[in-house]
């Protein structure tokens with residue numbers, strides 16, 4: 001996720017801001033930029049070290065704003081890097097989030113004579129403030145007016161060249177922390193760049209605006225009503241602050257699940273018409289209507305997302321779907337033509353095997369699409385069109401929130417393609433409503449994490465684990481096992497529940513636990529029979545089932561309860577306790593959860 005940092009005080013602002021950006025680097029980013037009223041704006045694509053190279057002698061000034069950009073709209077280029085300014089180069093903005101109504105605002109501003117230099121959503125903000133200042137040249141008032149016009153998410157810091165001491169910060173859905181020093185104040189996306197200067201902080205709430213000078217900090221609502229808020233003392237280390245107070249990035253990223261779903265869905269559903277609006281597919285929408293077949297490619301967790309996607313897309317779009325491992329697809333002679341969609345799923349957008357599959361597909365005339373989290377990554381660039389996840393950077397090596405967003409994006413794609421074909425509007429509306437209800441249900445699951453931790457502790461001495469599931473949850477059996485083995489190094493296997501009797505059942509005894517993913521859906525009765533088979537061999541069973549289902553108690557040793565949603569979306573909820581279970585299991589074993597041995601986050605080799 002982008003990082004913002006701002007300073008106003010007496011000291012060397014340039015040095016403080018660059019230093020602050022360095023402690024925000026962990027968030028992942030693709031370009032950096034800084035603005036000081038006394039020195040101007042400097043930007044660089046790539047790491048903070050590239051920005052440093054551009055200012056060998058340092059910068060002049062005692063206030064400024066700075067930014068690390070993780071691209072959401074527009075490629076990760078220098079032009080698109082923040083800060084962004086208005087026409088006159090006097091209003092400057094750094095922004096973390098997405099302005100949903102930027103297109104209509106941009107059109108209005110262009111009609112009023114504004115020209116835009118970047119393809120970002122953020123750039124509308126300084127222009128909007130500038131436009132309001134034409135009517136009344138009051139920076140603060142104009143900023144409040146502009147904030148009331150934009151829709152979407154933001155953590156923002158704004159500066160006006162002619163009032164260099166003043167920084168205005170605002171929050172809606174993206175975190176903003178105010179640091180209170182002696183004769184100096186700070187704004188940041190999280191406390192990590194502030195802690196070396198002060199431990200007194202104020203957390204802005206959604207819909208709040210802070211106006212800062214070196215000695216004053218005032219907080220207001222968006223209606224300009226004053227808010228009284230006590231400062232808090234932070235006793236975290238910088239490292240803990242980077243993890244949002246969690247012990248590991250993996251836990252932080254699992255806990256981000258609700259926001260991740262919200263961000264993947266944001267602005268993309270028209271529930272009353274049962275439609276999905278996917279801007280990234282617009283230019284190929286016509287061709288998509290003519291397609292006859294889908295092949296999904298991915299590796300590891302992304303491949304398992306594809307397996308669930310297969311069920312969604314086949315059931316609701318009527319298109320035949322196959323799912324292939326990138327690492328196998330590239331060595332076959334796949335039969336493809338210009339009526340085939342080759343859909344790559346990748347968090348990093350750099351996985352070599354998936355990328356080569358896309359290149360092979362292109363050579364054979366397929367229409368290539370991506371569900372990719374990293375904007376501007378190679379797969380995002382090389383596919384014909386695609387859907388960005390908007391999950392924010394994933395730092396823990398084990399993929400968690402990316403999978404939640406991949407499944408959500410697949411559901412959106414299902415509505416999109418389904419509505420071009422056989423899906424009724426009412427069916428689209430039903431899926432849309434269920435999608436919008438997911439964040440709250442994920443929150444409910446996350447609240448049960450202590451019980452999941454206790455269960456993981458109970459089983460942490462096991463040397464083997466089996467995961468079983470069917471239909472929509474078939475892939476989760478493999479994903480649950482992958483999560484456990486990659487971070488706790490124990491033998492874990494996934495198995496389609498119906499396949500047990502064809503071999504794996506032989507492994508089961510009282511020391512071989514099974515986690516059965518058995519929500520009350522269309523294959524629930526079948527799952528119960530499989531659980532019976534295991535119980536008859538004295539195998540301990542943890543069941544993951546629907547909240548309120550007490551019938552299963554007599555068959556199982558432990559139960560993980562999950563709220564109900566429609567069958568096709570149930571895996572988006574079910575995967576969360578599986579991730580938490582693996583996390584606490586590995587933590588109990590004292591392992592390096594975020595950096596498991598032998599693994600890399602981005603696999604750019606064959």
Ligand code: F6R
Nearest residue numbers: 300301302346347348351398399
């Ligand atoms: C497992 C995991 C990997 C990745 C795989 C694909 O937790 O993280 O299996 O899912 O390496 O990576 P991306 O999605 O970047 O293509």
